[in-house]
Amino acid sequence: MNAPSEHETGIGASVRRKEDYRFVTGSGKYTDDVQIPGQTYAYFLRSPHAHATIRSIDTSAARSAPGVIAVLTGDDLAADKVGGVPCGWLITDVNGQPMKEPPHPALAQGKVRHVGDQVALIVAATYLQAKDAAELIEVDYDALPAVADARDALKSGAPVVHDIAHDNKCYTWALGDKAAVDATFARAHHVTRIELINNRLVPNAIEPRAALAQYNRGDDSYTLYVANQNPHVERLLLTAFVLGLPEHKMRVIAPDVGGGFGSKIFLYAEDVVLAWASKKLNRPVKWTAERSESFLTDAHGRDHATVAEMAVGADGKFLAMRVHTVANLGAYLSTFSTSVPTILYATLLAGQYSTPHIYAEIDGVFTNTTPVDAYRGAGRPEAAYVVERLVSTVAREMNIDDVELRRRNFITSFPYQTPVALQYDIGDFNACLDGAVELADVAGFPARREEAKRRGKLRGLGFSTYIEACGLAPSNIAGALGARAGLYEVGEIRVHPTGSVTVFTGSHSHGQGHETTFAQIVSARLGIPFEQVDIVHGDTGRVPFGMGTYGSRSLAVGGSAIVKALDKIEAKGKRIAAHLLEASASDIEFKDGKFTIIGTDRSVPFAQIALAAYVPHNYPLDKLEPGLNETAFYDPTNFTFPAGAHICEVEVDPETGAVEVAAMTAVDDFGNIINPMIVEGQVHGGLAQGIGQALLENCVYDKSTAQLLSGSYMDYAMPRAEDLPNFKVGSRVTPCTHNPLGAKGCGEAGAIGSPPAVINAVINALSPLGVTHLDMPASPERVWNAIQSARQSAQPSANPAP
Known part of the structure; x- marks a missing residue:
């Protein structure tokens, strides 16, 4: 595919990704690249058993190990009344009952339920010191029978994973007209029947999961850097449903993210524990998964x-x-x-x-x-x-x-x-x-x-x-089907006095090329150079509440929110242009970066409108506020x-x-x-x-x-x-x-x-x-x-x- 010329940057052009320069030159900034003065390093001790009762945990030797700052367990988490990791989608079963939703403590409390379940957090001055200290923790497990295959889990006498689901069923859910289907099968000329296994997969993003939590005692706030696909949802779940904090007390920043494929949409137990520990220790705490941990703990797919x-x-x-x-x-x-x-x-x-x-x-x-x-x-x-x-x-x-x-x-x-x-x-x-x-x-x-x-x-x-x-989409239907969050998206356009633009999007890029594609949309619509459009995402402290990236929603939903914000900018620009050209706003059209009186050659460029909005010497102040910033939310139908x-x-x-x-x-x-x-x-x-x-x-x-x-x-x-x-x-x-x-x-x-x-x-x-x-x-x-x-x-x- 041939690269476009410098002028071919609009919609439909194969523009080379502007973000790739920093990636190929090593200038990207991922969560593990973030360094905060005084930061400590975390290691999670994980269960070697798929199912076991925890009789006792002896952390005394680990606490005395070189460099160790703290060793924390599920008992410490429970004492501080930290909630469990929530599920974001409620399913109602065929009998009209809510699904069985067992607790999910961020550090195991009383039992472990899969190999890799978090048992203890070790925090030390270096990562290797934390990892070495983990070997000194003595956990007395009482191993229990385990089940891996879901079909086996449904059999009589199978090991019970959670007490609230003695048959191991979270739900039985159905869709469609069973009677009509059965009647049609009874009279069919031919019936084909197959049995299929959709094999379980490990996501294996090139960047492993990582998080760095910092607590600020001065204003009782948190900052969480995390490799995540939807930072606003992470913040909502973590504050409102787990830690019991006002949302504005936590800033979640998802910097450059090296692939997600769905596995980084979720709130993970590690994120909860690190945020809680950062306040408990009054120190920044960083954790980056090893690849073996990714295999054990990143949410798997299919099965x-x-x-x-x-x-x-x-x-x-x-x-x-x-x-x-x-x-x-x-x-x-x-x-x-x-x-x-x-x-x-x-x-x-x-x-x-x-x-x-x-x-x-x-x-x-x-x-x-x-x-x-x-x-x-x-x-x-x-x-x-x-x-x-x-x-x-x-x-x-x-x-x-x-x-x-x-x-x-x-x-x-x-x-x-x-x-x-x-x-x-x-x-x-x-x-x-x-x-x-x-x-x-x-x-x-x-x-x-x-x-x-x-x-x-x-x-x-x-x-x-x-x-x-x-x-x-849409949010109302998703809510009726059990979603515990909206599915809209947000776009904020900030037009600067010189006519350049910064776009703040609630979508998140982890390889999709948002910084290029969204810039193409804005450049084409406003008639400004592609290079004058910057895209900001992944920071709840800078971006209005958005729902992140998954389900191929970035362009259709996130891009549409940006278009809606551009609509508002164009409408206001027409009013400013009408004032400057001494015409009616209804007589102004906007095309190719110029506001023109329809049927004439009288026009003003977009950059002049932007400047007039911020230098309002000749501006209808009685009718319009200064500035040219607009925000729009888009909830698809x-x-x-x-x-x-x-x-x-x-x-x-x-x-x-x-x-x-x-x-x-x-x-x-x-x-x-x-x-x-x-x-x-x-x-x-x-x-x-x-x-x-x-x-x-x-x-x-x-x-x-x-x-x-x-x-x-x-x-x-x-x-x-x-x-x-x-x-x-x-x-x-x-x-x-x-x-x-x-x-x-x-x-x-x-x-x-x-x-x-x-x-x-x-x-x-x-x-x-x-x-x-x-x-x-x-x-x-x-x-x-x-x-x-x-x-x-x-x-x-x-x-x-x-």
């Missing part, structure tokens, strides 16, 4: 076990869908964990298809594992995987071409009310599929398959046509619905089971695009993560002890460059109908559409051998075993029955 069925007519039309999912929530409820397998998953089970009836039932289950929460896509990848694996299975069983079956069932008229609550406003699913089929050269696949066969390899082609709900078609082509070595992704094609509809280069980068990153889940990544616990077996990069396979092909990426555009930018969001699409495409491709390659199912990840061992099982099943019995 669903699903049975899905599709009722189909003789013509291949989908009639009804029935889904039951057991969702592993882990040992405690993370901030948004309860919403992921319910509101963010079941509502997307219609996919791109006009299936008349859908019923989904979800069991949210406690286990002795790390809490599970949002990970890139958050519920939508899980839904797309179920739908697209089911659709390709129907195609194979009914001997209908994959592309043809999808086309027969696509939604083609909009707006479209799905049977699972959401209403899609617009889309063109055929256009994306047609584009992907052409870009992937599907017509040439048979020849490539034959060529691979001559080399002893198996070639497969897999399809996925996904849809997702982004720009989480609906989700946005990015959609697309992904096609994967794989080559399998039947002798080793190794899978090579030979080609990956993605054609997506993200609505209007501000910066194509940034969008393409987001798609590439998502595809890499999706391929990683499909072929490589798997977070594994021992089923009997709930010990994490994949706790390092020695055991957990992240995708490398050599695992990925050169991606083919295209786009189609149907602008969103209900936000001013017409934007839909792009950040999660790659991770949503690619996993089912990859697995469908692997199964397509193996189907001539009789392999019809594989769970993710399709590792060489799994593929090889599936091939051997299919070959054995195909062999005639050695002792046929008489």
Whole structure:
């Protein structure tokens, strides 16, 4: 992709990211880079057991160790009446009862419930001194039986994780018309049934979680530097629900953040403990996770076990869908964990298809594992995987071409009310599929398959046509569905006297390129140079209350708030210009950075209006206040619905089971695009993560002890460059109908559409051998075993029955 000229910086231009200069030159400032005079260092002693009663904790030796300032335990936390870590989304079960919400102490009190649970905090002059002292703490544990698999946790006699949930169920939640679905299945021409595992993932952001808490005794206030995706929500939860503080007594600063993918949305126990300890010790306290801690304590993703069925007519039309999912929530409820397998998953089970009836039932289950929460896509990848694996299975069983079956069932008229609550406003699913089929050269696949066969390899082609709900909204509906916070966004525009602009956004950038994209919007709208626009985010002390970044909401919601603020600036600018030009404000138009009397050549540039607003020598002071700053909040009326078609082509070595992704094609509809280069980068990153889940990544616990077996990069396979092909990426555009930018969001699409495409491709390659199912990840061992099982099943019995 060619770089634009210096003048090509407006909407639709592939502007190079302005923030990258400081990153590539080492000038970024991350939480671990922050240094405060007198700061101390924290280390957390963590449980080696997945489930145990704490009989006693002897900290005496640790307290006397060199450099140690304090050793604090759950008893100290309880004595100071520090609340537990709250869940931010209340789910109501099928019986109308609230979910079971057990306490989550920030330091273990009486029990530990997963390996890595925080047992004690050691604070010392250096990190190594704190870590060494932790080895001197003696904890007397009484180990208890543990359970790691959510399906096992539901069985009679399973270990009980929390006393308030003796069956280990947090909730049973359902969506759809069960009676209508059951009746349709009873008369269906064909029924397809599949069982799927959506494997558990570890987020593995390049920057580990970190926090630095400072208490100011002078004004009884706190400052918390933290690697977090939504600092205002962190502050709200921490002050109002845990520490019992007025919000204005805490400033949360999320500086540069090195990736999040959902794992840094949440309020974590460590943040609570550090803030509390900073006051208790009257010293700044810093903690940065080691990678092993990240594996143990960063909220994991996915971990669903699903049975899905599709009722189909003789013509291949989908009639009804029935889904039951057991969702592993882990040992405690993370901030948004309860919403992921319910509101963010079941509502997307219609996919791109006009299936008349859908019923989904979800069991949210406690286990002795790390809490599970949002990970890139958050519920939508899980839904797309179920739908697209089911659709390709129907195609194979009914001997209908994959592309043809999808086309027969696509939604083609909009707006479209799905049977699972959401209403899609617009889309063109055929256009994306047609584009992907052409870009992937599907017509040439048979020849490539034959060529691979001559080399002893198996070639497969897999399809996925996904849809997702982004720009989480609106607040009133989210509140009715259990959200304990609003889902709007804020934008503040400060126009300086010289005409340059600073934008304060409640969205947070941790790799998405806000400082570039938002500047493009403002530059294009005001007609000022791109370089004269600065973006500020991630600081509750400078930015009005906003909701942060997740769910591909930054542009559709955060960008729309900025546009609304720009609307106010333009309206005021027209009034100032009207005064200067001695005209009516209704006769003024604003275009290309100039306010002009319509139909004339009389105009004033934006910079002159800005100066007049701050140097009001010739200004209608009786009608307007000086200054040109405006703030706007934007609460969307609906989700946005990015959609697309992904096609994967794989080559399998039947002798080793190794899978090579030979080609990956993605054609997506993200609505209007501000910066194509940034969008393409987001798609590439998502595809890499999706391929990683499909072929490589798997977070594994021992089923009997709930010990994490994949706790390092020695055991957990992240995708490398050599695992990925050169991606083919295209786009189609149907602008969103209900936000001013017409934007839909792009950040999660790659991770949503690619996993089912990859697995469908692997199964397509193996189907001539009789392999019809594989769970993710399709590792060489799994593929090889599936091939051997299919070959054995195909062999005639050695002792046929008489």
